[in-house]
Amino acid sequence: MLELRHLRSLAAIADTGKLVQAAGRVHLTQSALSHQMRALEAHYGTTLFQRTGAGLRFTPAGQRLLQLARETLGAVAGAERDLARLQGDTRGDLRIALECHTCFDWLMPVMDEFRVRWPEVEVDLLAGFHSDPLDLLKSGKAELVIGSQKPRGRDYVALPLFRFEILVVMPLEHRLRTKRRVAAADLKGETLITYPVPEDRIDLVSQVLKxxxxxxxxxxxxLTVAILQLVASRRGIAALPNWGVRNYVDLDYVIARRIGAKGLWSDLHAVVPRTLAGRPYMTEFVEIIRxxxxxxxxGIELL
Amino acid sequence: MLELRHLRSLAAIADTGKLVQAAGRVHLTQSALSHQMRALEAHYGTTLFQRTGAGLRFTPAGQRLLQLARETLGAVAGAERDLARLQGDTRGDLRIALECHTCFDWLMPVMDEFRVRWPEVEVDLLAGFHSDPLDLLKSGKAELVIGSQKPRGRDYVALPLFRFEILVVMPLEHRLRTKRRVAAADLKGETLITYPVPEDRIDLVSQVLKxxxxxxxxxxxxLTVAILQLVASRRGIAALPNWGVRNYVDLDYVIARRIGAKGLWSDLHAVVPRTLAGRPYMTEFVEIIRxxxxxxxxGIELL
DNA sequence: GAATAACTTGAATTAAATTCATATTAGAGT
DNA sequence: ACTCTAATATGAATTTAATTCAAGTTATTC
Known part of the structure; x- marks a missing residue:
């Protein structure tokens, strides 16, 4: 008999396309998912997926069940929000500080969605540059910091978001354009264009060049666009997240290359005070980001 | 973690108001339901019911989850209909014959609902009186017979609907009005007003008087109303299902009394050819009736 | 104040889902 | 064609979770 568990798995499979990754998201093994989906198929007497070497593709029947999963899981989440509201005061402030400038790119739609779901929570984005964003938590000026730093004390928790790759961005005709990967030594003599932050907060510097x-x-x-303009007009090179440059690369405005053999990766977390970490709107904000x-x-990977 | 099982139980509890009866509907014991609901309450940290001596009353949180249950179970049923359609031809005929005249009272809304859900199935109600409605199945003139008779052979199955009580209906000033229950002997000398069917098809006659x-x-x-008019104007008494007379009793048009100590009860079934019993639209038609x-x-009791 | 009709509880049981370890399969690269 | 890799599949063992069983409570009714 159909259970929400099946629908959760179905949604995870749709999101990732692969059983192994979907398994991670629903905290099961790949084998469990395989058994589960097989049982579903047996129950309905239909095939739900077309198994290819590269993962699973949904059949029409699978898509119909997936549609049900989306509707249903949304309705369940909505009901659970309402239960939280019925239990007590769910109002609160959510002032957000960013350690990484590029995160602006995706934060706005996240905030929009959040405001729809939690109209009673005051969301705000702290403007301007902050030398140490985690200090804003301690001084009570923010409730959530998005960045790569992890908090030291027991008073704050880091909720994992995702891992992203940082690429070197170069003008089209750059001398390194023929290389598929760029090593630290290759960059000698270049000018590095960055956001106005201390050097040690730039991963390329602290982890590769230094x-x-x-x-x-x-x-x-x-601004990201300004950095890209400078790069395109040969004033230097930059190191930016994969997602931030993808569009410009596709438009042949600049080129981007992997750094080192495995690439330079960075993990993003949402750091919040431990006292607020359990609030339903907090966990949901993180869920919306993810x-x-x-x-x-x-080119990102959920943590 | 919430599962559809919980929502199914919740809906059953709402429908019946009692754990024992709800348990029957979801094929569990009453204890299982108690554990299940207790676990749900623990999971959400809320109370979902107010336990009274006479059953369970939903708290606001319980009502919100119940609303979710209704939405969700509806969506699931819809998806499962679509899966059945994707698997093959779901068209078919559903010609219905009634053994009991009073069933007209509830059949129309059932058919309406069914037509919405299964537009590709041709539903029809066979008009007129049939001496042996089960013969209509054998001769291929009907696909479903609603009545108390059970089929003899292995070629037909009886899907249980519900049990209802048959009451004696009498004019307001009738000599038996002071009795709470009426015995067979009390009725001696009365005139019995019935639908035009053979005597052995009238439960009061075959099971009590004979x-x-x-x-x-x-x-x-x-017609039921005509029978009631005759009764009200003292031309005799009648034996009719509880549900069919309830309104007229409430309006002080007639009075109704229980027959014998435990009442006279009758079980209603839907009889269908075994070959069609598995068709999704068949099981759903029965489900809609129930x-x-x-x-x-x-005053009915699901079987 | 017993009888009834509910729900609750904890331990025992049963059933079902999940994991583990391994097999299988499909496709890409050489 | 062959081997490597990245997938999913499978069956048995295990673990987890749900359900039943057998009393135990509690409130209400007559």
Missing amino acids: PAGIRLERRTSE AKCAAGLT | PAGIRLERRTSE AKCAAGLT
């Missing part, structure tokens, strides 16, 4: 003993000229700009980013950004 | 060796005058009429009757008729 260990290799290389120092580059720097130039800063506040869902929207997994759906909308290319 | 065993007691009592024969009454008979007078017949096609649901609508359980919700709309008083």
